[in-house]
Structure formats: structure tokens, C-alpha cells
Amino acid sequence: MTNFEQLGIRPEWCEVLRHQGIAVPTPVQERSIPVLLGGRDIIAEAQTGTGKTLAFLLPIIQKINVSDRSPQALIIAPTRELALQITEEAKKLTANDDKIHVLAVYGGQDVEKQLRKLNNGTQIVVGTPGRLLDHLRRGTLKLDNVKKLVLDEADQMLHMGFLDDVETILRELPHKRQTMLFSATMPKGIRVLAKNYMKDPEDVKVSSKSVIPIHQIRQQVLECTDRGKFAALCGMIDTYRPYLAIIFCRTKRRASKLNEDLREAGYDSDELHGDLSQAKRENVMKKFRDAKLQVLVATDVAARGLDVEGITHVFNYDIPHDAESYIHRIGRTGRAGGTGLAVTFATQHDRPELARIEEGTNQKLNRIQWTSEGPVASTGAARRSIHSEGDEERGSRSAGTGSARRGSGRNDRRDGGRSGRGSRGGAGGRSGGRSGGRSGDERSAGRGSARSSDSSRGGASQGRSGSSRGTGQGGRGGASRGEERSSSGWAGRSADKRTAGRGGAGTGRPDSAGRGPGRGDRRDSRRGR
Numbered sequence: 001m002t003n004f005e006q007l008g009i010r011p012e013w014c015e016v017l018r019h020q021g022i023a024v025p026t027p028v029q030e031r032s033i034p035v036l037l038g039g040r041d042i043i044a045e046a047q048t049g050t051g052k053t054l055a056f057l058l059p060i061i062q063k064i065n066v067s068d069r070s071p072q073a074l075i076i077a078p079t080r081e082l083a084l085q086i087t088e089e090a091k092k093l094t095a096n097d098d099k100i101h102v103l104a105v106y107g108g109q110d111v112e113k114q115l116r117k118l119n120n121g122t123q124i125v126v127g128t129p130g131r132l133l134d135h136l137r138r139g140t141l142k143l144d145n146v147k148k149l150v151l152d153e154a155d156q157m158l159h160m161g162f163l164d165d166v167e168t169i170l171r172e173l174p175h176k177r178q179t180m181l182f183s184a185t186m187p188k189g190i191r192v193l194a195k196n197y198m199k200d201p202e203d204v205k206v207s208s209k210s211v212i213p214i215h216q217i218r219q220q221v222l223e224c225t226d227r228g229k230f231a232a233l234c235g236m237i238d239t240y241r242p243y244l245a246i247i248f249c250r251t252k253r254r255a256s257k258l259n260e261d262l263r264e265a266g267y268d269s270d271e272l273h274g275d276l277s278q279a280k281r282e283n284v285m286k287k288f289r290d291a292k293l294q295v296l297v298a299t300d301v302a303a304r305g306l307d308v309e310g311i312t313h314v315f316n317y318d319i320p321h322d323a324e325s326y327i328h329r330i331g332r333t334g335r336a337g338g339t340g341l342a343v344t345f346a347t348q349h350d351r352p353e354l355a356r357i358e359e360g361t362n363q364k365l366n367r368i369q370w371t372s373e374g375p376v377a378s379t380g381a382a383r384r385s386i387h388s389e390g391d392e393e394r395g396s397r398s399a400g401t402g403s404a405r406r407g408s409g410r411n412d413r414r415d416g417g418r419s420g421r422g423s424r425g426g427a428g429g430r431s432g433g434r435s436g437g438r439s440g441d442e443r444s445a446g447r448g449s450a451r452s453s454d455s456s457r458g459g460a461s462q463g464r465s466g467s468s469r470g471t472g473q474g475g476r477g478g479a480s481r482g483e484e485r486s487s488s489g490w491a492g493r494s495a496d497k498r499t500a501g502r503g504g505a506g507t508g509r510p511d512s513a514g515r516g517p518g519r520g521d522r523r524d525s526r527r528g529r
């Protein structure tokens with residue numbers, strides 16, 4: 001098995017990775033890192049959640065000239081959240097190296113503060129196009145020394161809406177530079193366009209049968225009416241009990257309204273979209289990352305790149321308008337070899353979009369309907385409960401459908417399992433307890449009555465094995481699906497840790513009495529975290 005050192009990464013950086021529990025390169029890392037260390041331009045396309053960020057960060061960091069404090073690498077991302085996330089990841093890598101400085105430059109933040117930091121000398125600048133342009137126009141950002149440029153989510157950056165800004169920024173960059181394009185989707189037209197800005201780029205396409213990691217993300221289409229949507233969503237949350245869920249809406253207003261309705265109905269929800277202040281956006285993301293919030297209602301601002309551990313469910317409350325958007329949205333779950341469930345709500349009016357998505361992703365999606373009994377498969381003459389269907393098709397692998405629906409106490413809305421990534425064998429991670437896994441009882445205190453008293457349902461649990469991870473988030477208990485390994489085998493997790501959690505809460509598999517893990521089980525599993 002290849003390791004990072006064999007790819008050309010220096011031992012000191014490999015050591016940093018090991019401390020984060022990362023030992024085995026993912027396929028996109030394996031193929032991109034040598035190309036990038038060799039100085040070539042690259043267009044890299046690989047499924048969501050497969051480690052593209054490290055694929056470009058490692059070669060950049062390794063090549064920084066530490067005696068020069070001017071910007072040497074520029075990474076452009078489409079959203080503030082993503083720019084911040086990349087910055088955090090770069091800072092985590094360079095935490096022990098006080099000669100490498102990374103700065104996030106994004107809108108909504110105090111310009112003066114950013115300026116001071118820029119003037120103090122920073123070699124890696126990560127930014128959103130608007131704010132970068134702002135600094136360029138003020139003359140406060142000099143890019144003459146930039147040798148490396150990354151367009152993350154490149155297809156979006158080169159699409160209408162961003163293209164003009166990006167082109168203006170590119171004009172400020174030295175001609176002699178290395179250009180790197182990364183995304184999970186790279187439509188042909190964009191590839192052709194991209195080559196105008198690049199020199200003989202190497203095409204790295206990590207081939208797999210599907211553009212979607214189908215072994216990790218289980219997908220369903222929920223056929224419903226506009227009127228029935230909200231009730232079906234509540235029913236799904238109650239039944240599947242996501243650890244963390246993102247619900248995507250088409251517009252900021254719809255996201256805001258849905259969040260309001262969910263909160264009114266007693267759900268632990270908040271919103272993320274462009275109408276909020278930057279402070280609120282950052283606060284919401286922090287709460288969500290810390291699992292202090294179960295449900296995040298968002299626009300497509302959260303669709304690309306966000307890597308939040310523990311997202312077990314994605315609900316497309318409003319259908320995405322195309323296949324690319326679908327791929328990125330549902331890719332917020334099932335990351336780094338973990339598993340998740342993606343449910344797309346579709347009304348009659350959504351049929352054209354649904355057809356586009358199926359065509360673009362080259363698959364026919366499973367249809368279900370919501371009934372008072374819970375979800376049922378809507379294909380075929382005789383409707384079957386999807387619980388049994390899930391078991392037949394996927395055994396215990398399914399996220400969120402392995403349960404018998406026995407009622408849905410709202411005081412028991414979150415399953416104990418954490419995202420199914422399993423452990424990274426994090427040598428340096430904290431293994432202390434995690435606050436996120438509060439029991440349902442705590443969460444619902446004072447929230448009115450539960451809908452039903454029976455809590456013995458198997459929900460959408462994709463537990464993370466009780467391992468530590470170097471993110472400082474602490475080890476997470478819950479069930480692991482240690483038996484499941486990403487087909488490429490890269491997931492970098494130690495087998496012992498992955499299996500350690502097996503048999504705990506949240507495998508989603510009903511017990512012999514047809515019940516899933518009860519609340520008691522889940523509480524027990526949390527205690528160990």
C-alpha cells in the first residue's frame with residue numbers, strides 16, 4: 001500500500017498527518033500529489049469527501065519558501081465557509097511550524113483586521129473572489145509572487161457568476177505559475193474553458209463506476225405534494241433520527257421560513273444562507289460542527305465542499321436544479337468512507353429536474369412515499385415497507401431505514417451513532433468525551449410533549465467507532481460499521497478501532513423483535529465517549 005512518503009511528502013509532514021490519524025493516501029491524493037510536486041498543472045476530479053483538500057494543500061505547504069513572507073499560494077473557493085474550512089485545515093497542518101502563515105480573506109469580515117494580518121506577511125492566502133478583488137483594487141494584496149493557484153470547486157468558479165471575478169484575479173497573477181483545479185464534478189465545457197488558463201494540465205480523473213459514492217450514500221426520492229412536504233420531513237426526522245442533518249432549500253427565504261417552522265415544531269434547527277451576518281454564519285457553523293444543533297436548513301451555500309463530521313442525512317427539501325448540484329449537496333454525507341442517507345423530495349412539478357438528475361448521475365433513484373405508517377416504497381403495484389426492502393437490499397448497511405417505525409417521540413430525535421466514517425486511528429486526537437451526543441432527553445427538556453412514547457426504533461445511525469481523531473473533536477462512541485471499508489481501501493482507519501464500536505448503538509439493523517437500538521443502548525454508547 002502506498003504511503004505519503006512514497007508520494008514525495010517529507011517525513012515531517014507525514015508525521016503531522018499521522019497525528020491526525022491519516023496514514024493512507026486516498027486515490028485522488030495518490031494520483032495528484034506526485035503530479036503537483038513535479039510542478040505540473042492539474043485538473044482533478046474525484047468524488048465528494050475523498051480528500052481533495054489535502055491533495056492540494058500538502059504539495060503547496062511542502063513547497064513554501066519560509067524565508068519569504070509574501071503570498072506564494074492563492075486558493076480561491078466559492079463560499080466563505082469553504083474558505084474558512086480550507087484555512088483551518090491548512091492551519092492544522094502547519095500548527096507546529098511558526099514560519100508558515102495562512103490567512104482567510106473573505107467577505108463580511110473586518111477589512112482592517114484582514115489588512116493587518118496580510119501586512120504581517122502570509123504565504124498562503126485562501127479567499128472568496130469578491131473580497132480578494134476588493135483587496136486587489138485597494139492595492140492591499142499583492143499577488144506578484146504567487147507561484148501556485150488553486151481553484152477549489154473549480155467548475156463553479158469558472159461558471160457564470162464567478163467567472164468574471166476569477167478572470168480579473170487571474171490577470172493579477174504571474175504568468176509563470178502552477179494552476180490546480182479540483183472538484184467532484186467537471187463538466188466537459190468547463191474542462192475545455194479551464195485549459196485557457198492552464199499550461200498542459202494533467203487530467204486526473206479518479207474513475208469509479210458512479211459519480212456518487214453509492215456505497216456510502218444511500219439515495220431515495222420521496223414523492224410528495226407541496227402541502228405534504230413539511231409533515232413528511234418531520235416524519236422523516238422523527239423516524240430516522242439523524243445525528244446531524246442538512247436540509248437544502250432553493251431560496252434564502254424558503255430556508256428561513258422552513259427553519260422557523262421546524263423550530264416552532266420543536267426541532268433543534270438553525271439556518272445558513274447569504275442573508276445572515278457573517279458572525280451569525282460562523283456561529284451557526286460552529287454549533288453544527290460541535291453537534292450542538294441537529295438540523296441545519298441551508299441554501300446551496302452549504303452544498304459545496306463543507307466537511308462536517310457526523311452528517312448522517314441530507315434532505316433535499318427543494319429539489320436541486322441539476323445533477324451537479326445534486327452530487328455536491330448529497331456529498332455532505334457519506335464522507336471519507338462513511339455512510340449516509342440522502343432523501344430528495346419531489347412533487348409532480350419537479351419531474352423535469354428529477355429526470356435531469358437521474359440522467360446526469362446515470363441512475364434510477366428509488367421512490368418512496370410518506371404514509372402515516374412511515375415510508376413505503378412507491379414503485380411496483382404492491383407497496384412494500386422500505387424497511388424490509390432496505391434489509392433485503394443492503395442488510396444493515398442502510399443509513400436510516402433499518403428501523404421499524406414505532407412512533408417518534410420528539411424527545412428522542414437523535415440517534416446515538418455519529419457519522420459512519422469510522423476511526424482514523426488518530427494518534428494525536430483527543431479521546432475525551434464529546435458534548436454533541438447529548439441524549440434525546442436532554443435535548444428536549446422543556447419542549448413539550450413527545451409524539452409517542454415508544455423509543456425503540458432503529459434509526460439512521462452510522463456511528464463512528466469510539467476512536468479519537470486529531471481534529472480535537474474527541475473520540476466518538478456509537479456504532480461503527482467496521483465491516484464496511486471503502487472499496488479503494490484508503491480510508492486510513494485502523495481495523496481494530498473500526499470494529500471496536502461494532503455491536504453498539506446505531507447499526508440501523510433491527511433486532512430480532514424488529515426493533516432498532518433503544519434509547520438505553522444509545523446512552524450507554526455515549527458514555528464511553
Ligand SMILES: Nc1ncnc2c1ncn2[C@@H]1O[C@H](COP(=O)(O)OP(=O)(O)OP(=O)(O)O)[C@@H](O)[C@H]1O
Nearest residue numbers: 024025026048049050051052053184305307336492
Ligand atoms: N488520506 C486520508 N485518510 C483518511 N481521511 C482523509 C484522508 N484525506 C482526507 N481525509 C478526510 O476526509 C474528509 C473529506 O476530505 P475533503 O473535505 O478534502 O473532501 P473533498 O474531496 O474535498 O470533498 P468535496 O468534493 O465535498 O469538497 C476530511 O475530513 C479529511 O480530513
